Amino acid sequence: GAVVSQHPSRVICKSGTSVKIECRSLDFQATTMFWYRQFPKQSLMLMATSNEGSKATYEQGVEKDKFLINHASLTLSTLTVTSAHPEDSSFYICSARGGGDAGELFFGEGSRLTVL
Amino acid sequence: GQNIDQPTEMTATEGAIVQINCTYQTSGFNGLFWYQQHAGEAPTFLSYNVLDGLEEKGRFSSFLSRSKGYSYLLLKELQMKDSASYLCASLDSNYQLIWGAGTKLIIKP
Numbered sequence: 001g002a003v004v005s006q007h008p009s010r011v012i013c014k015s016g017t018s019v020k021i022e023c024r025s026l027d028f029q030a031t032t033m034f035w036y037r038q039f040p041k042q043s044l045m046l047m048a049t050s051n052e053g054s055k056a057t058y059e060q061g062v063e064k065d066k067f068l069i070n071h072a073s074l075t076l077s078t079l080t081v082t083s084a085h086p087e088d089s090s091f092y093i094c095s096a097r098g099g100g101d102a103g104e105l106f107f108g109e110g111s112r113l114t115v116l
Numbered sequence: 117g118q119n120i121d122q123p124t125e126m127t128a129t130e131g132a133i134v135q136i137n138c139t140y141q142t143s144g145f146n147g148l149f150w151y152q153q154h155a156g157e158a159p160t161f162l163s164y165n166v167l168d169g170l171e172e173k174g175r176f177s178s179f180l181s182r183s184k185g186y187s188y189l190l191l192k193e194l195q196m197k198d199s200a201s202y203l204c205a206s207l208d209s210n211y212q213l214i215w216g217a218g219t220k221l222i223i224k225p
Contacts, residue, residue, distance in 0.1 A: 109161055
C-alpha cells in the first residue's frame with residue numbers, strides 16, 4: 001500500500017536553532033498534506049493544511065513564522081521549526097492525501113523533537 | 117457529541133493473545149488509528165484503518181467496521197515489552213483526531 005515517509009524520526013537540537021522535518025509520499029502524489037503536533041499525554045492537534053504549490057492554511061493559535069511549511073512538490077512537504085525553544089519539544093506527525101477530497105489519507109511515522 | 121470508548125485496563129499472559137476493543141462516535145469519519153505508548157514516551161503509530169476489514173502487521177492486527185463504529189486491536193504472542201497503553205483515535209471530518217482515554221495493558225509472565 002501507499003507509504004508516507006517522515007524524516008528524521010528523532011532529532012535533538014539546541015535552543016535557537018532551526019529544525020526541518022520532511023514528509024514524503026513514496027508511491028503516490030499527495031495533493032494535500034497535514035501536519036499534527038502532540039504534547040505528552042495530550043491529543044494530536046492539527047497544525048496546518050498544505051496544498052501543493054500554495055501557502056499552507058494554519059489552525060488558530062499556530063504561529064506561521066515559527067512553523068514554516070513548504071509543499072513544493074506533489075511528493076514532499078517540509079515543516080521547519082524556526083528558532084526552536086524547549087517548549088517546542090513535541091511529537092510531530094504528517095499525513096498525506098492523494099486523489100482529491102475523497103482520497104485516502106496516509107500517515108507518517110512521526111518525528112520526535114527535543115530542544116535542549 | 118464525539119466519543120471514543122475503550123476499556124481502561126486489561127491483563128494478559130505472556131505468549132497469549134489479547135483483543136482491545138474501541139467504539140467511536142465522531143462528526144464524520146476519515147479513519148481509525150491505534151497507537152502504543154509506553155510510560156513517559158511519545159506514542160508509536162501502530163495502524164490506520166479507513167476501510168472495513170482486518171489488516172495484519174506481524175504480531176499486531178487491526179480491524180474496522182464502519183457501519184458499527186467499532187474497531188479492535190489484536191496482539192498475538194504477547195511479550196513483556198507489549199506492556200503499555202494502547203490508544204484508539206478517530207479522525208473526524210475536519211481531520212482532527214478524537215482520542216480515547218487509552219487501555220493500559222498489563223502482561224504477566
